[in-house]
Amino acid sequence: MITVEHVNKRYDDFTALDDLNIIVPSGSLTALLGPSGSGKSTLLRSIAGLEHPDSGTITIAGRDITGVPPQQRGIGFVFQHYAAFTHMTVRENVAFGLTIRKQPKKQIAAKVDDLLGVVGLGGFQDRYPAQLSGGQRQRMALARALAIDPQVLLLDEPFGALDAKVREELRRWLRRLHREMHVTTVLVTHDQREALDVADRIAVLNTGRIEQVGSPADLYDRPATDFVMSFLGQIATLDGHPVRPHDIRVGRTPEMAQHTEPGTTNTAQVSRATVRRVVRLGFEVRIELQHADTGDLFTAQLTRGDAESLALQAGDTAYVRANRVPHVLHSARGKPPRPAPGIDPGTGANVDPPA
């Protein structure tokens, strides 16, 4: 478990971390998610020992590491642009941390072969970094970070420089790797989709503070603040209520839009709108609509099947209704948070109920 308590970090008169508290449970894959400049990297680098907080404490597995040098913290670190040793082979790069720790050669060779297999680079051991693709280089970086059996793995936008398809593959791969190895992992990302895809816990940062920590479903369905709600996924406003685009029911008639899922109640009203544009994106279809009464523009997201059976086109009239409105726990930061079950009112962190 990593605990960060009352950590402050200023750069001149700029506050990068503002009395920040977070608990990262052992074995979790926690994403630090937030807009640019919210302090994600500063927090990660403080855990790594590459930045020194002005005040506060950081512990790993109960040990206060606040003043401990990075190499003695038991951490593996991977950056967006991995600084590989270009004159060393993949094998030598991965072995580096073990070689400088003067482990027996045979043991190192066995460990490195094992890790290269784990990251899917078996057979690439004699190549040089320049002979690898960007995705392969990042996997080599992961193998190198894992070689020292770290207690904690810290990843700073590790796939940020790669194209979308490779990123997606590596996310899936990271998820699997984490399932197999259970190393407590903290991943910095500004990409909400990446956080939702990969992490089992997400901490949303804003201006150097944690807005909320919880499972992806917690944050998505029960955002603690407006900021979390708007940051995690798109939000449309329908009749004054925030609603996720895929929670808008669209019909050709008021009755179709009125339909309520069995077992749910819904008091939202049906509104009339005009279809402005229909955008097909893979299996999803986005329908851009304009509210007939207010003139507001908003987007509904449908599956391709639903969209095809509706066959709406630009200019058509549609009827819409919010199927489900996210429940924001407290509407703005700074107001005393209403303690909700499972939320620590002091830190905003989610507290798992005792087993």
Ligand SMILES: Nc1ncnc2c1ncn2[C@@H]1O[C@H](COP(=O)(O)OP(=O)(O)OP(=O)(O)O)[C@@H](O)[C@H]1O
């Ligand atoms: N060495 C530094 N000197 C001065 N200001 C810094 C320094 N490092 C970071 N900052 C500032 O602290 C703030 C937080 O930076 P940080 O890199 O932690 O943000 P981030 O959330 O990781 O952003 P990004 O997603 O853009 O990397 C930023 O406004 C940044 O300009």
